[in-house]
Amino acid sequence: MEPNAFDATAGVALLVLMPSSVLFVAAALRRLGIPRWSWSLYLLAVAGVLVLLHQPDAVRYPVDDPDPWSDWYQFIGLGLGRIGVGVNAVAAAVWIAVRRKGYHERLPRRETRLVAAAYGVMAIATALPATWWAIGLGVVPLLAELPLVVTAAAVLTWSLVLRARRLRSAAEDDRPSIETTWPADSVVAVWLVGALAVGPLFAGSGRPDASLVPQPDAAVTATPRSTPDPEWPGPTPVTTTTLDGAAVESGTRSLLEDTVRWAGPLDDLSSPTPASAEPPPVVLTEQRCDAGRRWSGSLVLPTVRPQDLAPRVRSGWESAGYAAVDRAMGTDLVMPVRDDAAVERMRLGGGADGVHVTVESFCVPA
Structure with a gap:
């Protein structure tokens, strides 16, 4: 159980x-x-x-x-x-x-x-x-x-x-x-x-x-490239991608779907007794940008234990080639460390209704 x-x-x-x-x-x-x-x-x-x-x-x-x-x-x-x-x-x-x-x-x-x-x-x-x-x-x-x-x-x-x-x-x-x-x-x-x-x-x-506790897929974690700046010992994110527009869109959608899977069981916060909640739907929004277009999406993962769910999501992102590069006001900023990534930046935070996830893909030619 x-x-x-x-x-x-x-x-x-x-x-x-x-x-x-x-x-x-x-x-x-x-x-x-x-x-x-x-x-x-x-x-x-x-x-x-x-x-x-x-x-x-x-x-x-x-x-x-x-x-x-x-x-x-x-x-x-x-x-x-x-x-x-x-x-x-x-x-x-x-x-x-x-x-x-x-x-x-x-x-x-x-x-x-x-x-x-x-x-x-x-x-x-x-x-x-x-x-x-x-x-x-x-x-x-x-x-x-x-x-x-x-x-x-x-x-x-x-x-x-x-x-x-x-x-x-x-x-x-x-x-x-x-x-x-x-x-x-x-x-x-x-x-x-x-x-x-x-x-x-x-x-x-x-x-x-x-x-039975959902764990992220056992993928090989990409080794973050170190920056030469001694004041920042963390990973250096990449700023471009080698993927085309179709691959960026499908990759962004897949990352959101994997995020729901990595999160594991969700809780129905409106129920007076412990009850499971249905996974939120994955919806992408196409936006215009300087070089063409990009896709963004957001999720709210309802849970009574965000301290358990958030680490599972972060671990899954790391296995997919991303790393946390900053943290402010309880929100993690996560960016790619491989040039074959579809998402340029992700944010992971919390609220009264659960864990909040937002993603934004790279800008690619239309």
């Missing part, structure tokens, strides 16, 4: 799903009507879970990735998720201890068992991703998680259908008089948490694999 996607998916499992599991267990026990004193056993069991959650502290799934934030969401998810487990368990037990007797709608035995079964299956579904992560298997496969969520939703739906039929056939006086948010709150909880449990798994499963 791609390391960044793995980190985000594992973070959701630890931060959101793991604390949700103790609430589903509490909801199932509440429907089964266990004695109030037995909730102390529930709290004791949760305390044991918290002790076990100290064991995976060292599990970080290291990959050959220089990014120091490659496990940030796992670190935050595990730390805050453990707090959430404890807080949710105590809050559920206290609510049971102080609730009014007969507060919730009482169901027949069959419907009660179905509702408790739905909550129980959902508790397993929300605990499974964190368990899978903790024992070293990485992100749980979609085919292991999806059946549990679907089963929980189906069993809850079955119980609500039986309830609706029973109420329709019951006399007006026999219908429940207690007005609560149930069953709407249960339906929302099961479907919302189920979507969070299943949705991120479409990005993949298993352990992180550094080989």
